[in-house]
Amino acid sequence: MNDFLLSIDAGSINWARAQFALTAIYHWLFVPLTLGLAVIMGIAETCYYRTQKSFWKDTAKFWQKLFGINFAMGVATGIILEFEFGTNWSNYSWFVGDIFGAPLAVEGIVAFFMESTFVAVMFFGWNKVSKGFHLASTWLTGLGATISAWWILVANAWMQYPVGCEFNPDTMRNEMVSFLDVALSPFAIGKFCHTVISAWIIGAVFVVAVSCWYLWKKREIRLAKESIKIGAIVGLAASLGAAFTGHISGQQVAKVQPMKLAAMEALYNGGTDQGLTAIAWVNPIVQPDYQKEESAPLKLDIPYALSIMATDDPHGYVPGINDILNGYTKPDGTKEPSVDEKIERGKNAITALAAYRKAKKEGADEAALAPLLSTLSSNMQYFGYGYVKDKNDIVPYVPINFWAFRIMVGLGCVFILFFAVIILMAFDIPFLSIVTRRLLATIGLIPETEADVHDISRLPKWHYIVAIALVPLAYIASESGWLVAEFGRQPWTIQDMLPTWVAVSDINSSAVALTFFLFLFLFTLMLAVEISILLKQIKKGPEYSDKV
Numbered sequence: 001m002n003d004f005l006l007s008i009d010a011g012s013i014n015w016a017r018a019q020f021a022l023t024a025i026y027h028w029l030f031v032p033l034t035l036g037l038a039v040i041m042g043i044a045e046t047c048y049y050r051t052q053k054s055f056w057k058d059t060a061k062f063w064q065k066l067f068g069i070n071f072a073m074g075v076a077t078g079i080i081l082e083f084e085f086g087t088n089w090s091n092y093s094w095f096v097g098d099i100f101g102a103p104l105a106v107e108g109i110v111a112f113f114m115e116s117t118f119v120a121v122m123f124f125g126w127n128k129v130s131k132g133f134h135l136a137s138t139w140l141t142g143l144g145a146t147i148s149a150w151w152i153l154v155a156n157a158w159m160q161y162p163v164g165c166e167f168n169p170d171t172m173r174n175e176m177v178s179f180l181d182v183a184l185s186p187f188a189i190g191k192f193c194h195t196v197i198s199a200w201i202i203g204a205v206f207v208v209a210v211s212c213w214y215l216w217k218k219r220e221i222r223l224a225k226e227s228i229k230i231g232a233i234v235g236l237a238a239s240l241g242a243a244f245t246g247h248i249s250g251q252q253v254a255k256v257q258p259m260k261l262a263a264m265e266a267l268y269n270g271g272t273d274q275g276l277t278a279i280a281w282v283n284p285i286v287q288p289d290y291q292k293e294e295s296a297p298l299k300l301d302i303p304y305a306l307s308i309m310a311t312d313d314p315h316g317y318v319p320g321i322n323d324i325l326n327g328y329t330k331p332d333g334t335k336e337p338s339v340d341e342k343i344e345r346g347k348n349a350i351t352a353l354a355a356y357r358k359a360k361k362e363g364a365d366e367a368a369l370a371p372l373l374s375t376l377s378s379n380m381q382y383f384g385y386g387y388v389k390d391k392n393d394i395v396p397y398v399p400i401n402f403w404a405f406r407i408m409v410g411l412g413c414v415f416i417l418f419f420a421v422i423i424l425m426a427f428d429i430p431f432l433s434i435v436t437r438r439l440l441a442t443i444g445l446i447p448e449t450e451a452d453v454h455d456i457s458r459l460p461k462w463h464y465i466v467a468i469a470l471v472p473l474a475y476i477a478s479e480s481g482w483l484v485a486e487f488g489r490q491p492w493t494i495q496d497m498l499p500t501w502v503a504v505s506d507i508n509s510s511a512v513a514l515t516f517f518l519f520l521f522l523f524t525l526m527l528a529v530e531i532s533i534l535l536k537q538i539k540k541g542p543e544y545s546d547k548v
Helices: 002-007 008-052 054-087 089-122 131-160 179-183 186-216 221-254 256-265 305-309 320-325 339-361 366-387 398-426 430-442 460-487 511-540
Strands: 165-168 173-176 278-279 300-301 492-494
Touching: 002 366, 002 398, 008 131, 008 186, 008 221, 008 460, 008 511, 054 089, 054 131, 054 221, 054 398, 054 511, 089 131, 089 173, 089 179, 131 179, 131 186, 131 492, 165 366, 186 221, 186 398, 186 460, 221 256, 221 305, 221 398, 256 320, 256 398, 256 460, 300 305, 320 339, 339 366, 398 460
Parallel strands: none
Antiparallel strands: 165 173, 278 300
């Protein structure tokens, strides 16, 4: 392995990371809208099934059309991501392929097959299958997309919290010993719930924005008003759900990835009674000198909130970056080794592994191999640290984690307020509507003449502009969440087990750079094409049938 590291082109590591980040970010532009629109179109068709009114059928078909455009782009970008594990991260694929490949295989065999089967019925089965079967196909298409996300997120969660596996020194691979431990890991369940629910927010924001554009243009009034109601209800429920599941994810991160939490909070020195940082001046382009600074300057926090989030105890202990680097004692009395100690134990594991393989190759008996296996086993949990040269290499880039986390949480609060106001304004709830509009008129957000008007289609234009402007902000919030998840794990491809510079393929950096720019061009073109097609279809509007 050390000979392999010496042959690696240093530039290929950065280019491989950049290429994977590029494709992942572009892919995630398509996925959440797919998951979100699946819920909206399912609800619309359910309304059609229950009422038998052609209006709801036309509404469902309109949102299904936009879903289909986005769905196709998501499939194309997702396939490229999986190929990159073999081209740019072959050492990673060899080391953990038995585990990481299993969820992806299930995703391809079950979930993708399910999506592709029922999506055909959904689009082409109108008037060819029963209304009940068509409704089931619509929901199963969305369920298939969600199950697909589940298995991909299981694979990603395993990288964050590797469980259900054992290292085999004879094959030099980590091998799965419990599929259920991998598939039902608490980290995987938390990540799945938070990610999918956040995708519903994007779908809801998109639907409300498109509907507001119609109201602005004074067309498709009924479809817009009814879709706004559906989108606002889904959006508010999802926004509140994202806050709850985000709290659960934060607790899991505190337990298994304390360095990520410290980077998110710019927490240099931890302790008990820790407050959650509301704002602080963390230079967005320079890694802070966490070893010299006591805390981030101009810090304003919410007392005890971080301890509550991490431990459910306002007086709970939360380690900071320096505590993790230098070692600390946990509240239960156990001592967490310093990173220098972990590096030393990781080197012992690597040395024992090399000695074991050499001895076995030379025909040593079990008695001679037993001490080497014992040394390897007792130090294996720190195996990845053996490739770390400087303890500061395991500190993630604080500025990205700190600001991305606050962008995500801040916009999440905006969405809760936005959907709550939309619900009050869209539904004819006389007392609440009057109170809401009177309040908005009092603070000057709407004209006094509009204070007693319940009809959302009669609002000033700037209300609709705000709804449309929230679409890119929803994507920024979602991408920020992924930045925290992935940058916070650095430098590990697999937490504590495999650093990025060991996982990469031994290929020339120029080859990776070439494909990086090729993908940048192709994905940007695909995004531009999708936006263009979506805008044309939105401008065209729904196709109404004459049948009741």
